Amino acid sequence: MNASHLNDSTPLCYSINSPPFQYHPTIASAYFSSIFSVLGLTSNLVAFLVLLQSYKRVKTRSRSFFLVFLGGLVVTDFLGLLVTGSIVVSFHVTHFNWRQLDPNCHFCNFMGMSMVFYGLCPLLLGAAMAIERFSGINCPFSRSQAMPRKRTVIMVLLVWMIAGLIALLPIIGVGSYHMQMPGSWCFFNISSIGNDKIFSLVFSLVGLMCLAVSFMLNTVSVVTLIRVCCGPGGTQRRRDHEVEMMVQLILIMVIASVCWCPLVVTVYSADKNLLFNIRMATCNQILDPWIYIMCQWSKLRRVHWVQYVVSSLLSVGCDRLAPQSRSPEPLQSHQGFSCLFLLPQWS
Template sequence: MNASVLPLANRTPLCYSINSPPFQYHPTIASAYFSSVFTALGLVSNLIAFGVLLKSFWRTHSRSRSFLIFLGGLVVTDAMGLLVTGSIVISFHVTYFNWRRLDPDCHFCNFMGMSMVFYGLCPLLLGAAMATERFIGINRPFARSASLPERRTISMVLTVWLAAGCIAALPLAGVGSYHMQMPGSWCFFNIGSQGSDLAFSLLFSLVGLTSLAVSFLLNTVSVVTLVKVCCGQDRSQRHRDQEVEMMVQLILIMVIASICWCPLLVFIAQTVLSGGPLRIRYLLLWLRFATWNQILDPWVYILCRMAILKRIYPRFHWPGGSAAAAYPSFRHAVRRFTRSSLGSSLGPDEAHKSNVTPPSTLKPCPLHPVAV
């Protein structure tokens, strides 16, 4: 029955104005098995990653902890997103509760819609923040050491959460609206092509795509800088342990987020701009693609670490504790740069000896005269 012909006291709430339960359930579209497996797998993965991150945090030098703090924020966000949204979906598939009886005022539906938007945008925004941190750490290391202490990094993570929360709360202020979605197990913002629904749909899509674009741009510049430092003519510049390892992890996080989220973000923008009807099957398909992001993210750090790679490929010649050790020319260039900074002058014979002497027999050069 149309909501406009109902008495005022019996008007259909806004969140049920498009799709009103009860529905005809189709197990081929949504199933408890799919939701349970994905939720359990994601929670276990993020729990393992959090334990590994916590262990690494206390063993890592203080200047390298900023990246671990961002990763910790990403793991916590992914785990909470799976726990909140997954528990609601699984409960529905197990009990098939009536949303209108349980939530006549749409509070529960609005909460789930906000959770979907919040936990969807947070990983993308955190990826852009991590790319910014790595960009500063590689291209402006001394500015980073002064401007990005651990407390400020934590503040950046909290700022990302606050920004995502503000965007998720916009439908409650009238910009967009949260609605029950088919097949009746979840709530999301209305992907419409009119008024505030159009504005919020484009906002969600553009924020996500912009975050991915920023991550791609900054990560590309950071990779080019690392290649120049390690292999180019300016390879006498500063280099720190674990830079390459962290960049590999960040690039994999960006690639996974792009593969998982771009189809959904582009689908939303294309649907509202074309003005065509919402194709629910494609929406559910791309939403499941996005769910994989929360499952695959933690495994990037669990597997892509030097200690794990040494076990997987023990015959490969791994650098001994520093990325600079993998590039002998870079190591010798740094040594020459250090000696010139100290005012040392070596003769040709001494220079020849220093080049053929094994690194284990070289006396370490004092670094304090060149510290900034």
């Protein structure tokens, strides 16, 4: 039921869509939401254990910094799926009435804040990791001397604080959280007028800025690594762990771009495919942990034939990039990468 003639006493979050709706969730909706949430939670839990074991074995400062960021990303994705998934699954199982359960919109506002907070955190963390890798690759000496490990933790906490402050804006009047169809979730009101438009633009611009920063800095970092690997003295300046981290960061950026662009690009235009775009964005929380899991599996399995094929192809690429300066010895590494090796392996 679309509440178009509600009186002034109607809480703000139900002023556009007010339950009960003329919609009957099917059993498939409950199964889909449950499987989606369980898969995401399990994936992030496994990824967190993988990162924890990796952190215990880490020997380089740059990799320890990067693992702290990855740990913050995994924790954020896990909590986001736990909070929002629990609410959505509970709705599909019990079919509770939001107006009766939450007459003052506190629960709806909490879910709306959670959607914004846990949505922006992966994008902000991706940009922070791109900045950290850009600094580590292009200014390694100054960074290693000036950046203690605890500063990385502070940067993760700062990202969470920024996302939290943005999520609080509708509570203080810049935008507003509203019940969304089919009645299982709340999100900020996407409108082209007033404060709702301002918040929609803030959300969209922050997301697009994070993706743009990640793309630009990661591109520069990759170009730098190619020059280091394939330029003069490349065999003496082995930076296998740098390449490994960049591969993971590039994959994180690509997944975030694919999952979030439909939402952050169209959110200010009141796109009617909001539910689909939200589901696409949520896929980011499920796909991210598989980057770390698959990388770890590739290291444990030691896929030598894949290494040989990829190493051969990339060595040819290095020959073309620096035919005069390449060392006469083949660019091979027993425990790492060959030039720009895409399948990392730990000893």
